[in-house]
Amino acid sequence: MSEIIGGLFGVVPNLLALPKERRELRDNALREILVALDETYLYYRDIERGKGRSDDREALLVRYWSAAAIPMRHIDRDLAQRCDQKAEYCLNPDTYDADAVKELGIGLESVRNAYRTLLNPRSLVHKPSAVRREPRL
Known part of the structure; x- marks a missing residue:
């Protein structure tokens, strides 16, 4: 019995660490997207x-969006894919038309809304009163 209790005490610290590690992973992923969003805006x-x-x-925007995709893959694969696609867009903007940007969900407002949903999933996502059109790079 003492061996079982001793074993449980060895496992408990690992179990307690998981939420903190998960929270840090999530915070890092969100921070990367925020940097990419801010720099792009x-x-x-x-x-x-x-x-x-x-x-x-x-070139920096490509790096920011690529860097955002990496940690996000552990949190939200769809958003990670969108960040990766946004990096590709920044690398070759002339190969994307407005319909492709919308279909892929890589417009800044779309990505920002996804970011805000992850940031605070219980709140309503802010809808801009006027849709701002992204300039063509």
């Missing part, structure tokens, strides 16, 4: 303000 803002396109910043 900032880039589009700069384009709208007349700064023009930047190959260097577009």
